[in-house]
Structures are given as C-alpha cells and as structure tokens.
Amino acid sequence: MSSLFLYCSLFVFCSTLFHSTDGVLIRQFARSDKTENVSHLHFFFHDILSGKNPTSVRIIGPPNGSSAGFGSTMMIDNALTEEQDPKSKIIGRAQGFYSMAAQNDIALLMVMTLVFEDGTYKGSTVSILGRNPVLNDVREMPIVGGTGQFRFARGYVLAHTVWFDANTGDATVEYNVYVSQS
Numbered sequence: 001m002s003s004l005f006l007y008c009s010l011f012v013f014c015s016t017l018f019h020s021t022d023g024v025l026i027r028q029f030a031r032s033d034k035t036e037n038v039s040h041l042h043f044f045f046h047d048i049l050s051g052k053n054p055t056s057v058r059i060i061g062p063p064n065g066s067s068a069g070f071g072s073t074m075m076i077d078n079a080l081t082e083e084q085d086p087k088s089k090i091i092g093r094a095q096g097f098y099s100m101a102a103q104n105d106i107a108l109l110m111v112m113t114l115v116f117e118d119g120t121y122k123g124s125t126v127s128i129l130g131r132n133p134v135l136n137d138v139r140e141m142p143i144v145g146g147t148g149q150f151r152f153a154r155g156y157v158l159a160h161t162v163w164f165d166a167n168t169g170d171a172t173v174e175y176n177v178y179v180s181q182s
Contacts, residue, residue, distance in 0.1 A: 036181075038180040040178055043092075044080065044081045044083065045172070045174075046171075046172055047078050047170065050168035050169070055078045055079065056169075057075055059073050059075045059097070060072065060099075069100045070103050071099065072099065072100045073098070074097060075097050076095065076096060076097060084163070090118070091116060091118045091119055092114055092121075094115075095112060095113050096110070096112030102133075107133040109130075109132075110128055110129070110130055110132045112128050113125050120149075121150070127144050128144065129141075129142065130157075132159065138160050139159045140158055140159075143155040143156060143157060146179065149181075154180060154181070157176070157177050158175070158176040158177075159174070160173065161173050
C-alpha cells in the first residue's frame, strides 16, 4: 500500500514539473530567491516629423473625412539622447511605429523597440507595446520583452512630454524606464 502511495505521489509531482502540450515538452521552474535585478534608465526621445530628415513618417493616413486622425500610423526611428537637447549624446534609437488608436480620445498605440547603441547596454533592446494617452502629463506603458542584457525583461516606462511644437508635430519626450529581468 505504501509503495502505491509513493508511486502516485511521484507521478503527481513529476506531472507538475513536466507536461506536454501538443507534443511540446514544457518545464516549469521554481525560483529559490525572489530578488530581481531592476535597472532604471533615463533618456530623451526625439520625435521629428519636420525638416529634411524626419525620424517619424506617416505610413497610413486617416480615412477620408476623419478629422481626429484615428487610424493614422507613423513609422519611427527616433534618437534617444542623454540630455533634453537633441544634439546631446545619442545612446540609442526608438524603432517601430505608433498609431492613433482611439476614436474619441487622443491616445496612441506604441509598438517600438528601444535599441541601445552606446554605453553599458550597447547591443541590448527593450520592447514596448502599450497605450499612450498623450494629453496626460505622465503616461505609463508596459515593457513586454528585451534582448541582450534585457533578455526576459519586463517592467514599465513613464513618458513625459517636455517639448511639443503644434505647427510641426515635433516633440521631445522624457523617458524613465524601469526594467527587471530574471
């Protein structure tokens, strides 16, 4: 009787460690320590729609007759700098797109990867996918992944517009990035 109990207990234990879904073996890991490495990055994002070399270009316009811009989509390759001045040291690029995603509000869907080209995190990336209600003073967006030193990353971004030109659409946005990885 005790060997049957031991066998059943072992089977249940092993079933929780390994199980198969459509022929794919999945292994669950338990962490022995709950400490996480959290990095805080601070930089400025420069969204330039004007001039000879814009870093943000419209790839999809709003439907005819739409005054709100719903559906407009911009492809970006924006500089990330150490200081608010766009001529300060470039530490990376924000590459991806954003779209006007709300019909009755001014909110963007941000889909972008922060590509670090200099400094401690050179060669690493952080990916962001989330809603950006641009009229809010501070906006929070989620980090959904990363590569290099940010492999398995998660966290959040706080964005705050520090400069905006209503005539051109150009903007400088302060980013505080809080990223943790296993």
